[in-house]
Amino acid sequence: MKVHIxxxxxxxxxxxxGKAIEDALTNLGFxxxxxxxxxxxxxxxxxxxxxxxxxxxxxxxxxxxxxxxVVENYRVDLE
Amino acid sequence: MKVHIxxxxxxxxxxxxGKAIEDALTNLGFxxxxxxxxxxxxxxxxxxxxxxxxxxxxxxxxxxxxxxxVVENYRVDLE
Numbered sequence: 001m002k003v004h005i006x007x008x009x010x011x012x013x014x015x016x017x018g019k020a021i022e023d024a025l026t027n028l029g030f031x032x033x034x035x036x037x038x039x040x041x042x043x044x045x046x047x048x049x050x051x052x053x054x055x056x057x058x059x060x061x062x063x064x065x066x067x068x069x070v071v072e073n074y075r076v077d078l079e
Numbered sequence: 080m081k082v083h084i085x086x087x088x089x090x091x092x093x094x095x096x097g098k099a100i101e102d103a104l105t106n107l108g109f110x111x112x113x114x115x116x117x118x119x120x121x122x123x124x125x126x127x128x129x130x131x132x133x134x135x136x137x138x139x140x141x142x143x144x145x146x147x148x149v150v151e152n153y154r155v156d157l158e
Contacts, residue, residue: 006120021121024144030136032126040119041085042100047111057109065103 001046002079003058005066008039013071042066051078080125081158082137084145087118092150121145130157 009015015037022036048054058076067074088094094116101115127133137155146153 008120008122018121018123021145022123025140028140028143030140032136033123033140034126036121036123038119038121040117041087042097042115042117043087044097044101044112044115047113057111061104061107061109061112064107066100 001048001051001054003044003046003054004077004079005042005058005062006039006075006077007041007062007067007072008037008074010071010073039072054078080127080130080133082123082125082133083156083158084121084137084141085118085154085156086120086141086146086151087116087153089150089152118151133157 017038018036021038022033025033025036046054046057048057055076055078058078062074062076063069096117097115100117101112104112104115125133125136127136134155134157137157141153141155142148
């Protein structure tokens with residue numbers, strides 16, 4: 001089973017990388033772009049056939065290692 | 080219109096970050112996980128009502144700035 005995890009900064013947390021990308025895009029002439037936010041995503045295979053169990057494990061991975069839940073949100077998708 | 084861009088390393092390109100995450104997860108006891116890959120995603124608003132034009136611009140952004148097309152793939156989604 002394939003797991004996709006999206007990790008993004010919470011609303012209200014400054015995102016300097018996003019701001020840098022927005023400035024660079026504007027300088028290149030893409031001036032219709034705003035509210036750029038950058039996050040990361042992680043995908044992996046998990047040897048688990050029960051979707052509920054796979055989701056539970058992925059959520060625990062986020063809480064314990066992958067996301068900094070003070071400033072980041074995460075989303076788990078299964079495929 | 081909201082644009083989501085996923086950028087990931089091409090197959091065959093070494094992903095040391097993904098490997099580090101996999102090792103860390105294994106050390107934490109998540110031993111059913113394999114083939115961990117890490118990528119980034121970028122989301123932004125674009126002041127453009129035509130989906131085809133928005134996609135064209137987002138693709139151009141990827142080619143010119145956001146993705147290193149030598150080693151990275153990108154995917155554009157509109158919402």
